[in-house]
């Protein structure tokens with residue numbers, strides 16, 4: 043391989059903190075605000091110009107995992123409830139009581155951005171936006187500093203405890219800690235996808251909406267579109283003046299810039315194929331337009347840390363409970379075809395219509411779950427154990443969000459935003475406790491951690 047030798051450079055230390063949180067998505071923003079409120083000097087690093095992760099950069103909505111399976115009973119509160127109430131106060135989300143009666147919390151991504159700006163400032167979190175975590179400096183087993191790239195060049199940030207909330211376990215990977223990547227069979231993770239907002243069409247009756255969805259579905263059957271579902275009229279956000287659709291899909295490795303680039307081109311092309319079709323063929327859609335596509339394509343699954351415990355599909359299906367529970371999840375084993383195949387292929391289950399045309403199905407179908415085996419028991423949840431947030435090799439590292447320790451099946455449930463926020467709150471609280479007690483995150487007293495989480499409104 044062609045290589046270039048970089049001359050040795052002095053890297054300025056631009057910030058020092060007790061807790062350094064890398065990535066400001068659902069895992070990271072909850073971690074940062076929780077650590078700061080528990081008295082830790084906290085720094086939050088984010089590559090975009092706003093916080094929220096896929097909730098804002100991916101336009102992903104609604105927030106799932108807030109209630110027990112098939113129930114209105116809350117299993118996550120704390121920071122999730124607070125951001126919902128703050129968004130509600132500015133017209134960007136339903137009230138908490140309303141949200142409990144819906145399958146997910148529909149919200150406005152712009153409301154979330156401003157709510158997070160305000161929460162971080164009020165909690166005293168030092169936020170560095172437009173800052174990319176690019177490397178890690180280790181001293182023995184510990185992370186000593188994070189290296190970041192900014193417009194001013196390469197800089198270093200020192201801390202005592204580091205939280206990897208990059209979604210892709212960038213920090214663990216750069217630190218040389220053991221990581222996993224997708225399913226064991228071929229390392230593939232779930233397909234990527236993106237949301238888009240469609241506007242400029244006339245209001246439809248239920249009957250009309252049904253007819254037009256069927257029309258699009260017929261076109262999908264004929265191979266005209268590359269979507270995995272036809273629900274382009276979905277109302278996933280808080281406002282009714284546009285649809286927010288989750289239909290696109292791309293199979294690739296979201297750790298590779300080349301695959302991410304292909305995914306961006308492919309998903310945008312698919313959206314415009316639909317818009318051109320609707321304008322030409324569906325009355326009332328002549329003037330429809332793409333209000334926005336998500337600023338980035340969404341990875342569902344990439345790298346994850348290896349912790350003392352990996353959450354499994356059986357844990358989800360059985361509703362496992364753990365003594366070191368620090369969060370609760372209820373979303374199911376929702377594996378979007380890792381090959382990125384589209385309609386009529388949807389989930390990776392024993393019933394997949396692709397059958398033996400898929401190497402994974404051909405070799406694993408007798409062990410694969412059927413649709414009925416994907417869910418936690420009705421009215422129940424599964425615990426997320428604290429051990430899944432720890433790294434087996436880097437003592438001052440915690441993970442939050444979708445890069446915690448879990449199997450391919452385990453992550454297919456734990457990755458939803460309500461669960462990631464609950465995990466983030468626990469990671470931030472644990473980091474602050476470790477700093478306060480001058481110990482490693484793996485040495486904190488978990489009962490004390492659980493008590494602190496309950497004091498802060500969390501259900502554990």
Ligand SMILES: Cc1cc2nc3c(=O)[nH]c(=O)nc-3n(C[C@H](O)[C@H](O)[C@H](O)COP(=O)(O)OP(=O)(O)OC[C@H]3O[C@@H](n4cnc5c(N)ncnc54)[C@H](O)[C@@H]3O)c2cc1C
Pocket residue numbers: 064065066067068069070087088089090093094095096097099100102103104105106107146173174175176207208209210212234235236237288339340341342442443444445457458459460462
């Ligand atoms: C197509 C799709 C549909 C989905 N649908 C739903 C849904 O309906 N409901 C639901 O609840 N969940 C859904 N999810 C899952 C959910 O959005 C994610 O799993 C969740 O956002 C993960 O949170 P996170 O904080 O771990 O990671 P992310 O949301 O990915 O946030 C990571 C943050 O870290 C930043 N970052 C990454 N690397 C670096 C770096 N090196 N330096 C600095 N910053 C960095 C990113 O910019 C980002 O802000 C969906 C996901 C996809 C892709």
